[in-house]
Amino acid sequence: MHLFLSGADMQPERVRTDWPEARFVARGRLQPRPLGATMPPSGAQYETWGIVIVTPAAQVAGEMRGALADDGRVFAVAVPAPDDGDPAAVLAAARYWELPPPYVRRLARAANAPVEDYSYG
DSSP, rough: EEEOOGGGGGGGGHHHHHTOOOEEEEEEEEEOBBBBBBBOOOOGGOOOOOEEEEEEOOOOOOOOEEEEESSSSSEEEEEOOOOSSSSSHHHHHHTTTTOOOHHHHHHHHHTTTTOOOOOOO
8 A cells, every 4th residue: 555644754763663564655745636626726835745655554544645756656645644743843854855845945934944945966
């Protein structure tokens, strides 16, 4: 089963503890879901980025969604409710996984952390 983790759930220690058999698959973002008969607004400020992992025997309570990997692959993923309670932990996890710089800057502003010009080599 593929899972999409975001927020503090992406912290490497938590992934290893909560999903010991998991394997990292890709960085990605959730595909938007319709809001009734309309699509939600589009744009970077509305995107949710995270990681896609695969775990062989996970039973996860969460919404089934689509996720678009940063390399263009599309996955059907289970999306557990994210842990967004600690903005600094969310920012650290996003930096660790090298999520897109505009997204990391947005998280830095939310965490009242210095906003740097991120680029990954």
